[in-house]
Amino acid sequence: MLDLLELIKADHDKVRALFKQMESTSGAASGRRDLFRQIDDALSLHEKIEEAVLYPQLEQRSQKGRQRDEVLALLKEQTEASDLIKELEGIEPTSPTFATKFEALITAAGTHADEEERKMFPMARELFKPDELRVMGEQYIVMKDKAGAPALQETHR
Numbered sequence: 001m002l003d004l005l006e007l008i009k010a011d012h013d014k015v016r017a018l019f020k021q022m023e024s025t026s027g028a029a030s031g032r033r034d035l036f037r038q039i040d041d042a043l044s045l046h047e048k049i050e051e052a053v054l055y056p057q058l059e060q061r062s063q064k065g066r067q068r069d070e071v072l073a074l075l076k077e078q079t080e081a082s083d084l085i086k087e088l089e090g091i092e093p094t095s096p097t098f099a100t101k102f103e104a105l106i107t108a109a110g111t112h113a114d115e116e117e118r119k120m121f122p123m124a125r126e127l128f129k130p131d132e133l134r135v136m137g138e139q140y141i142v143m144k145d146k147a148g149a150p151a152l153q154e155t156h157r
């Protein structure tokens with residue numbers, strides 16, 4: 001049984017792979033559009049679920065000061081990434097503007113994922129018991145299923 005952090009790591013890796021794919025497809029418009037749709041779906045859902053089953057709980061448990069500041073900084077980064085996604089949704093995927101904004105998204109979302117793994121994961125392991133992280137993992141899976149997202153096995157083929 002995977003816990004919440006293992007599920008989040010798997011999502012991050014999936015998005016990292018999609019970013020790589022997008023960086024290597026410069027040509028075909030339909031390919032880029034399709035890839036962006038996959039990235040958009042994966043990232044938007046990932047953020048929505050994290051904001052439901054993780055961040056409020058982290059805010060509650062974290063101590064005022066350094067820990068709380070880190071949680072809030074991560075949430076702010078997350079908002080920046082979702083703002084970029086919303087902007088990209090309105091731009092033609094073959095245009096130069098798209099390429100520039102997409103680079104910004106790769107940096108923002110990539111940095112955010114790295115920081116979550118480096119800072120938030122150890123903090124969550126400290127603040128939540130292993131059982132709690134498994135229950136949160138179940139909530140994560142339930143929310144994903146409800147949204148009709150492909151199961152983890154399918155996304156990692």
Ligand SMILES: [Fe+2]
Nearest residue numbers: 008050113116
């Ligand atoms: Fe994340």
